[in-house]
Amino acid sequence: MVLAVKVPKKEAERAKKELEKKSLLNTEYKVVKRGNFVFFPVKEAIEGYEVVDVDLPPTRRKPRSLEEALKRVLSEEELRSLVKSFDIIGHVAVIEIPEELREKERIIAEAIMKVHPNVRTVAVEEGPTSGPYRVQPVRVIAGEKNLLTLYKEHSVEMWVEVGSVYFSVRHSFERKRIAEQVKPGEVVAALFAGVGPYPLVIAKKQPLVKKIYAVELNPKAYELMVKNVEHNRLERKIIPVWGDVRDVVPRMFSRMADRVIMPLPKSAEDFLDVAMEALKPEGGIIHFYTFGPAEDPYSRAEKKIKEIAGKWGYDVEFLLERKVADYAPRVWKVVIDAKVLPRSRE
Numbered sequence: 001m002v003l004a005v006k007v008p009k010k011e012a013e014r015a016k017k018e019l020e021k022k023s024l025l026n027t028e029y030k031v032v033k034r035g036n037f038v039f040f041p042v043k044e045a046i047e048g049y050e051v052v053d054v055d056l057p058p059t060r061r062k063p064r065s066l067e068e069a070l071k072r073v074l075s076e077e078e079l080r081s082l083v084k085s086f087d088i089i090g091h092v093a094v095i096e097i098p099e100e101l102r103e104k105e106r107i108i109a110e111a112i113m114k115v116h117p118n119v120r121t122v123a124v125e126e127g128p129t130s131g132p133y134r135v136q137p138v139r140v141i142a143g144e145k146n147l148l149t150l151y152k153e154h155s156v157e158m159w160v161e162v163g164s165v166y167f168s169v170r171h172s173f174e175r176k177r178i179a180e181q182v183k184p185g186e187v188v189a190a191l192f193a194g195v196g197p198y199p200l201v202i203a204k205k206q207p208l209v210k211k212i213y214a215v216e217l218n219p220k221a222y223e224l225m226v227k228n229v230e231h232n233r234l235e236r237k238i239i240p241v242w243g244d245v246r247d248v249v250p251r252m253f254s255r256m257a258d259r260v261i262m263p264l265p266k267s268a269e270d271f272l273d274v275a276m277e278a279l280k281p282e283g284g285i286i287h288f289y290t291f292g293p294a295e296d297p298y299s300r301a302e303k304k305i306k307e308i309a310g311k312w313g314y315d316v317e318f319l320l321e322r323k324v325a326d327y328a329p330r331v332w333k334v335v336i337d338a339k340v341l342p343r344s345r346e
């Protein structure tokens with residue numbers, strides 16, 4: 001039961017104004033008309049009005065967080081892990097729902113849409129990122145069946161088709177970090193370019209970059225990269241190329257790059273020779289992504305980079321090493337920035 005003032009219909013407008021002016025309305029409940037009367041929920045009794053105890057429906061307020069929206073449905077522990085396990089890419093929310101919560105997936109999806117009004121599609125991850133295109137399968141569980149979405153970051157807009165191409169919002173900081181290092185006049189080799197997030201952010205942040213060659217094998221990702229380059233009017237800076245870096249680099253930009261980006265952690269080691277071939281003879285910088293055990297994430301990759309660089313007559317200086325994300329229990333995704341220089345002759 002709620003405290004309310006009971007007002008004849010014809011006086012309702014005047015009463016509403018007065019209650020609002022005095023901030024006496026109780027907004028947690030709805031105003032209701034019954035017969036010839038209107039009931040206004042109020043915070044306290046007011047002189048000059050008939051005050052009654054009535055049953056009024058609560059106003060539906062948008063929950064502020066997923067925790068709040070689901071607190072009656074999931075345990076605290078379930079909530080904690082769920083909240084960490086979803087990303088929003090444009091209008092699409094992608095969520096990992098553990099097996100034991102699958103029967104509640106619909107309620108979870110609806111809660112996400114309530115808390116995030118921009119989300120119009122909720123998709124659940126259906127397996128790990130796999131295959132040569134590094135794609136993660138998803139299934140739409142609520143909202144529009146439309147996985148093609150426009151995502152924005154660092155003043156760039158890009159089209160992503162969730163479930164058909166690789167994309168991660170979690171690497172936004174990395175894209176900015178690398179873009180901020182690029183100097184005027186540089187030629188950049190963006191290997192494994194996907195829909196183009198690295199080249200797009202670089203070209204936007206460093207408009208004096210000379211050229212960015214962006215190579216991608218997945219035809220769908222390549223198609224979206226072309227669209228994204230046009231969408232951001234960066235055709236004069238970014239050259240999207242469809243193909244395998246192993247064929248494309250020798251054919252199109254052998255020994256031309258000041259900087260090589262290698263965001264293929266699963267097998268970047270196998271392409272270090274291609275990166276060396278892309279670099280100018282005077283050397284340059286390689287941004288190398290890999291997976292490593294938490295207790296010693298860098299040593300193996302450092303050894304491999306030194307070995308391949310050595311074969312090309314280069315010395316290596318490691319400029320920066322950092323953890324990018326957790327990948328699996330005790331396995332990290334890391335990045336190594338390596339400066340590669342012609343071997344000094346002492």
Ligand SMILES: C[S@@+](CC[C@H](N)C(=O)[O-])C[C@H]1O[C@@H](n2cnc3c(N)ncnc32)[C@H](O)[C@@H]1O
Pocket residue numbers: 132133134166167168171191192193194195196197198215216217218221243244245246263264265
């Ligand atoms: C981990 S994803 C990164 C995509 C993009 N750089 C990003 O951050 O969103 C790696 C990409 O490399 C592409 N790829 C895999 N092997 C390739 C190859 N040999 N040549 C060119 N692209 C390749 C995959 O199709 C995939 O899009």
